[in-house]
Amino acid sequence: MARYRVGLATRERILAATLAVLSEQGLESTTLKSITDRAGVGAGSFYNLFASKEEAVWEILSNAIAAVDPDPQALGSETSTDLVNAFVQFVTGDDAVLSRIYLQLASTAPTDDDIAARMARAQQRRVDRFHAALSREHPDLDDGVVALHAELLVAALTGLTVRQGYDPSFDFARHARLLDTDPSRTAGRMEQG
């Protein structure tokens, strides 16, 4: 759509405005008007560059999620602790509000199949990362056990994010770092149950 230099520059300004509004006002208050006002741009310009409001929002969120990757090349050097710390960074770092928006989308997913599919993919990727790291740290354990423990770990981190959402004084990092990154005991419970 954008072919002239001015157009590409405007596109960047709009994306920056979208990030700013999302961070400061949350998903619900991120209206087209709030974005275009912030960017100092008319609605016509916006729709000359984006197919829909959703497109701009997704572009920001995708970038935010990808940005918190401790090992972008997937070299297999990251530990489960690295991954927990990356998650803590995602939730408490500079763009913390985006993690809440991400969560908000996850909760509305059941209503929207498209969103549900995107969330499922992102979640699976994250669980796979934990799974791989845990396998490296505990090569002796059964793979099914490790996979399950990875699910439980990511779920706990997600749940702590929810908790943090309505109680800003909650010490997310402390709780996150106290989670169990050793699947051994989960293994014990599986045999028992």
Add this chain to the structure above:
Amino acid sequence: MARYRVGLATRERILAATLAVLSEQGLESTTLKSITDRAGVGAGSFYNLFASKEEAVWEILSNAIAAVDPDPQALGSETSTDLVNAFVQFVTGDDAVLSRIYLQLASTAPTDDDIAARMARAQQRRVDRFHAALSREHPDLDDGVVALHAELLVAALTGLTVRQGYDPSFDFARHARLLDTDPSRTAGRMEQG
């Protein structure tokens, strides 16, 4: 507001319709029109009985949350396993959709102080229950450790609920029942960290 028999009956019909629409269509699609159409009632009748749409929705949600209580009189006889099972029932039982709506509200809470306060109270009550049960089961452990473990347990359950939201094939009950209800190892990690 309602003083005649017909009015009270209409009130019940509206609440039943609200529950039905919430369950079948989710929070976002629960408009005033969808409620009144389902109840076979005009908007005027609705506002003769309820102050706002929110009032009806909250009445349904409060009931749903209260209904999944294993020990309503708080006699202190419930175990942590009872509480986990009650949570499983809340998420996978007949009114399962309500747990997703509950979660959806939790995620939008940061935007709305009133909702945030309600959610914080409900969450605290749940954590306290787990805390009390765990303390009964492990009277020897430090209270701070048990409190922290209760937080982690409820967070994990919440996270698994999110997971289930966008992947209906997820086996919530299995994962929930494999969570660690023994704070001992958490205690170990606290000393270490």
Add this chain to the structure above:
DNA sequence: GCTAATATGGAACGATCACTCCATTTTGGG
């Protein structure tokens, strides 16, 4: 510097929403 492609702002559109207003009917205590 000509010109077609692109960019721009903002009025206008149509849909949706929660809620109000009110003429009319129904209720039930005395």
Add this chain to the structure above:
DNA sequence: CCCAAAATGGAGTGATCGTTCCATATTAGC
């Protein structure tokens, strides 16, 4: 049976939303 209070349906209100349309201005290849 009376009649004030309560109940009722639904048209109407005003606000907000994403999106479209279009006249005008700017860009950049030639």
